Amino acid sequence: MLTMIDKHLHTFYIALSFLTRIPVPIKGEVKQSDIGQSILFYPLVGALIGLILFLLTQGILFWSPDFSSDVLAAVLLIVWVLLTGGLHLDGLADSADAWIGGLNDRERTLAIMKDPYCGPIAVAVIVLLLLLKWTALSALLEADYAAFLIVVPMLSRALIIVLFMTTTYVRDSGLGSALLDFLPEENYLWLSLLASVVAYLIFAGFASILLVALVVYGLRAMMLQRIHGMTGDTLGAIVEISEAVALLGLLLSV
Structure with missing residues (x-):
């Protein structure tokens, strides 16, 4: 039993180290199969990110109940980015650079994605998306309505599982290939997804998850x-x- 727990902790730490900048005690060799198995814990890592944001919110509001929602939203967004x-x-x-610069050409699009430089389109998209997040966070x-903070990062990382189950990975190497080559059994993937969806519906409701599904x-x-x-x-x-x-x-x- 202890060995099984240690194995799951090991794969959870791998997921946590990849998806966040939270220091984790990874011991021993990290195998390709461990990387593949770690995808099961992606929603849990998202929930942990959300829990940290929620606790930070509650701590600030406990200390200062009249704290500005605009400023609090900015603080949360900064911590959110830093955590990941x-x-x-x-x-x-x-992706933004590649989609605009790729001119509807597959090979050109894939080549631009590999370019380490960031163009003006990429900067504009990031600024606009962060502005949208900040505005929505402030309004919520x-x-x-702060409980949503726990489940929004969880749902977004559960979508990674959905995409790996349904969509071809077009690169021949990289972390995505390791994940795809060593995906856990489908039953476990469905269990992870079901838990994520149920938790999201409890905390957030149907309208939000439906909108996300349509956009994705x-x-x-x-x-x-x-x-x-x-x-x-x-x-x-x-x-x-x-x-x-x-x-x-x-x-x-x-």
Whole structure:
């Protein structure tokens, strides 16, 4: 039993070290199979990010009940980005540059995604998305609706599982290939997804998750049309966009 617990902790730490900048005690060798198994814990890592944001919110409001919702939203957004190290924002930036500069050409689009430089389109998209998140966060906090913070990052990372189950990964190497080659059994993937959806519905409601599903379906269709699948960058873009859409959808429930 202890060995099984240690194994699960090991794969959880791998997921945590990849998706966040939280220091983790990874011991021993990190195998390709461990990387693949770690995808099961992506929603849990998202929930942990959300829990940190929620506790930070409660701590600030306990100390200062009249704290400005605008300023609090800005603080939360900064911590949110710092916790993830801007990992998914980088994917969003690369995808934005590639989609505009790719001129509807698959190979050109994939080549631009590999370019480490960030163009003006990427900067504009990041600024606009963060502005959208900040505005939605402020409005939700103003409405005293903070529990959503726990489940929004969880849902966005559960979508990574959905995409790996349904969409071709077009790169021949990289972390995505390791994940795809060593995906856990489908039953475990479905269990992780079901737990994420149930938790989201409890904390956030149906309207938000429906809006996210529709937007992600449209983004996936765009990926299939342009590059015939997905890359790590497009996954990052979907994580960021789905979080913004989820926050907007939550405003429908307030």
